[in-house]
Amino acid sequence: xxxxxxxxxxxxxxxxxxxxxxxxxxxxxxxxxxxxxxxxxxxxxxxxxxxxxx
Numbered sequence: 926x927x928x929x930x931x932x933x934x935x936x937x938x939x940x941x942x943x944x945x946x947x948x949x950x951x952x953x954x955x956x957x958x959x960x961x962x963x964x965x966x967x968x969x970x971x972x973x974x975x976x977x978x979x
Contacts, residue, residue: 930979934973940964 943964950957 929974932971932974936967940967943967 943960947957947964950960958966
């Protein structure tokens with residue numbers, strides 16, 4: 926079962942790593958676009974879960 930604590934824990938661990946990879950990858954690469962879209966999707970998902978919990 927996924928809890929809000931678990932979502933925050935994994936976000937805390939993975940978001941800084943994703944931001945670091947965004948800085949390392951070349952500007953026009955498809956890997957960077959894919960990572961950016963995944964990161965934005967994850968942030969939207971986390972925001973939606975938090976917003977719907979109140």
